[in-house]
Amino acid sequence: MSGPVLNNAMQACRSMLHGILKVLGLRSSMETKPVRWLQPLTISADKRKHEEKMMQGSLPHRVVALAADANEEELALNLHWIGPGQLRCVCMLYKEDGSLLRSIWEGEPKAPGIQYCRRDPDYEDAGEDEEVSELLKGDALLLRLQKLPAEVFALSVAMVATEVSMPWASKEVMGKCQELALTLSLKRQRLWKYRQPRPGYSDVYEVNVQCSCCLYRGPRNTWRLEPMNMPLMLLHLNKVEVPSAFAVSEIARHITLKIGWMIQERRWSTCTEERGLRVSG
Structure with missing residues (x-):
């Protein structure tokens, strides 16, 4: 069979297959559009001003919505920083009433839909993303949103810094940290930074714990990701002899007191779209 004849035959087969799929209400792989994993949301100026006043540390104007397709994927929330020592995180899971369910950290690293992965700090090859390639990459949280129990409405992530012979939540080590960052990745594709x-440091006091983001359920089987800037100074944790498990429980308790109402x-508000949020574009 000659080249033109073969091409025509293949085109006819594709057209026939397309017609069959259309009749069956299915979509062919040729028609599949790229997934828009993150979609910016907007909030009214009055709402933003009110929330930032009532909830210092929240950044409602920077909320993004994750596509429903993300629920089926394994997402990685990665920790990055510039400075000495080791950055760790505490992930707190919440019910819809703002009460704490449990905490995930290196000492208790697994729960349905989430896993803490401890990694030795190293620089990563970030390609053209020079802003991230200059940062150390450390521990990560692996998320399977679809597998999180129904009772989990939200999770928040707090950063702590430690070093050998230093407390687990150390203001000295955090004070030497020039920068920290969170990135959300899917199969090595960076979605969010x-x-x-x-x-x-804050305008008022030194810091040894930093609450940096919150993930919560949105409408229509989606999740929303909200960055935060909530520095805390928990003086009673700034001692070498404080056990890590106790430090985690205190971090979770204090952050829950601050963001439970949020x-x-x-x-x-997200379930009823009463905050004035809408998908832009």
């Missing part, structure tokens, strides 16, 4: 310069608000 959030950088925080000089995390060890979790409740997000539960009501």
